[in-house]
Amino acid sequence: MRKYAAARQDDVLSILNACDRPMTAYQILERLQVGEPGIAPPTVYRTLSALTDQGRAHRLESIKAFVPCRCNHVESVPVLAICEDCGSVDEHDGSDLLPSLTALTDQSAFRAQRHIVEIHGQCGNCAA
Amino acid sequence: MRKYAAARQDDVLSILNACDRPMTAYQILERLQVGEPGIAPPTVYRTLSALTDQGRAHRLESIKAFVPCRCNHVESVPVLAICEDCGSVDEHDGSDLLPSLTALTDQSAFRAQRHIVEIHGQCGNCAA
DNA sequence: TCGAGATTGTTATCTTATAACATAACAATT
DNA sequence: AATTGTTATGTTATAAGATAACAATCTCGA
Incomplete structure (x- = not known):
């Protein structure tokens, strides 16, 4: 039932990597709920926000969606x-x-x- | 009751200009409703979308808000x-x-x- | 004047996001 | 190992943002 942040971040990142298009938070949520039915939106948003802080994923502000980082997380821009x-x-x-x-x-x-x-x-x- | 797009665009633009901070669509809606109680969200969004298409306003994607253009609407970027x-x-x-x-x-x-x-x-x- | 097409208004709903609180884990101290 | 403070995570509910779908109204040419 309970899963640590790091593990969840890896889950979300592999969901993002498995998809060749940007995904919305709720699309990710749906995927997560397949394995863990109780997951709620804040869990997804918290995970995504950790991933973007780390530079492991990017949020596309203009389309409200997320992609995994493909640039080794080092670009300043x-x-x-x-x-x-x-x-x-x-x-x-x-x-x-x-x-x-x-x-x-x-x-x-x-x-x-x-x-x-x-x-x-x-x-x-x-x-x- | 009915107001043409151009007039409404001017109204919205002067609301934006009267404020020294970016405004969200619903903040603009509230202001419009002072004078025209029946206005609904789609009217505001349509007007904002016309204004941004014309370059007379900009949408701040990362904070979901709008500002009037202060650059004569000519910048390419x-x-x-x-x-x-x-x-x-x-x-x-x-x-x-x-x-x-x-x-x-x-x-x-x-x-x-x-x-x-x-x-x-x-x-x-x-x-x- | 009639009607086709375009514009504007209205209703309802959908999507996105987060506040607020509850609970569980961990850490430090005794 | 019990107590307590702190942080991380889960849950509920709702706020905020956006638009689909349809209704009403206007414009203008024939």
């Missing part, structure tokens, strides 16, 4: 390209953007902590 | 800096980011249509 046709998501390391971003925020002495960069469009397959 | 302490939002023209962003998406032949750049941190006042 994850860039997520979302295909509006097929729903696939591609992750890039956007560290190169940092100087330009800093130039902008320095204008107003803003101290940046977290960068969100999402791009909507068509992936290579769908645009072809 | 709006950059929104959100202060996590006071909630204020600063808008910048991120057109300079475009070359780097394009370099990333070109790797996978992704065709970008819309860029979302949001930065969380502390504004000049709060960081001081």
